Amino acid sequence: xxxxxxxxxxxxxxxxxxxxxxxxxxxxxxxxxxxxxxxxxxxxxxxxxxxxxxxxxxxxxxxxxxxxxxxxxxxxxxxxxxxxxxxxxxxxxxxxxxxxxxxxxxxxxxxxxxxxxxxxxxxxxxxxxxxxxxxxxxxxxxxxxxxxxxxxxxxxxxxxxxxxxxxxxxxxxxxxxxxxxxxxxxxxxxxxxxxxxxxxxxxxxxxxxxxxxxxxxxxxxxxxxxxxxxxxxxxxxxxxxxxxxxxxxxxxxxxxxxxxxxxxxxxxxxxxxxxxxxxxxxxxxxxxxxxxxxxxxxxxxxxxxxxxxxxxxxxxxxxxxxxxxxxxxxxxxxx
Numbered sequence: 001x002x003x004x005x006x007x008x009x010x011x012x013x014x015x016x017x018x019x020x021x022x023x024x025x026x027x028x029x030x031x032x033x034x035x036x037x038x039x040x041x042x043x044x045x046x047x048x049x050x051x052x053x054x055x056x057x058x059x060x061x062x063x064x065x066x067x068x069x070x071x072x073x074x075x076x077x078x079x080x081x082x083x084x085x086x087x088x089x090x091x092x093x094x095x096x097x098x099x100x101x102x103x104x105x106x107x108x109x110x111x112x113x114x115x116x117x118x119x120x121x122x123x124x125x126x127x128x129x130x131x132x133x134x135x136x137x138x139x140x141x142x143x144x145x146x147x148x149x150x151x152x153x154x155x156x157x158x159x160x161x162x163x164x165x166x167x168x169x170x171x172x173x174x175x176x177x178x179x180x181x182x183x184x185x186x187x188x189x190x191x192x193x194x195x196x197x198x199x200x201x202x203x204x205x206x207x208x209x210x211x212x213x214x215x216x217x218x219x220x221x222x223x224x225x226x227x228x229x230x231x232x233x234x235x236x237x238x239x240x241x242x243x244x245x246x247x248x249x250x251x252x253x254x255x256x257x258x259x260x261x262x263x264x265x266x267x268x269x270x271x272x273x274x275x276x277x278x279x280x281x282x283x284x285x286x287x288x289x290x291x292x293x294x295x296x297x298x299x300x301x302x303x304x305x306x307x308x309x310x311x312x313x314x315x316x317x318x319x320x321x322x323x324x325x326x327x328x329x330x331x332x333x334x335x
Contacts (some may be wrong), residue, residue, distance in 0.1 A: 157212030230277035
């Protein structure tokens with residue numbers, strides 16, 4: 001969780017006056033505001049908000065919570081920062097994400113062998129800037145980078161994004177495609193509707209990447225589908241393989257391999273509590289699955305880690321269990 005005053009303190013000049021602002025309500029919970037507009041996720045009642053746990057921002061309490069769950073190392077993602085993508089002024093937004101990355105790199109220095117933050121790559125709106133910005137990310141010491149799944153107005157399969165993909169492949173860091181917060185539904189049941197849509201975006205994203213020929217063009221890309229579960233993989237790659245077979249004569253570009261080949265060569269997925277996925281390990285691949293606590297979100301498994309871990313062990317067996325709960329992540333991110 002970004003601390004109050006992050007952007008107000010670190011932005012300079014005219015940008016400081018328009019800095020995103022955190023403020024605390026009567027429940028001592030953080031909210032985010034830009035130009036007088038709330039950037040909170042609609043639907044959460046103040047006394048049931050997921051962002052009140054001190055370990056969200058206090059490193060020592062974070063480590064204590066990790067110890068209580070038996071967690072040695074954590075891959076750390078953004079919280080409110082991703083919501084800033086709604087800012088209309090994309091130049092100011094870019095500066096805000098730059099500030100966030102610099103702060104996040106500093107934050108993790110308190111426990112460099114246990115906390116591994118993920119840099120937010122803000123260049124999908126300016127792909128030609130990616131090579132230079134990826135170098136900054138490397139210089140800051142990050143081992144991982146992320147972009148949102150479906151930013152509005154951006155085509156990851158468009159020619160205009162090729163400089164971004166080329167620079168990411170050259171840098172060699174695994175790229176997380178993180179689920180995004182899309183507020184499509186309003187009215188009765190809006191929170192549940194939006195959450196269900198947001199947590200299952202990858203059955204459309206994987207075909208976008210694979211059928212555009214991205215993995216043929218950049219065979220060293222490492223893509224991590226993040227926070228959307230793992231059970232989606234089996235039907236998605238099975239359907240993609242069928243399309244590849246049935247429409248082979250008309251697909252453009254022609255792929256060098258069937259889609260499931262690229263899944264097993266280039267892709268990984270994370271899950272929190274997904275019993276269906278554990279029944280599909282042979283389809284997904286034990287080497288392609290990584291367990292996530294998603295601390296401290298309500299859909300995460302903080303407080304139930306050992307229960308879920310035992311389910312993974314019972315279904316996957318000892319060898320696959322070791323891969324899924326840590327071995328795959330340690331190998332992928334080099335930690």
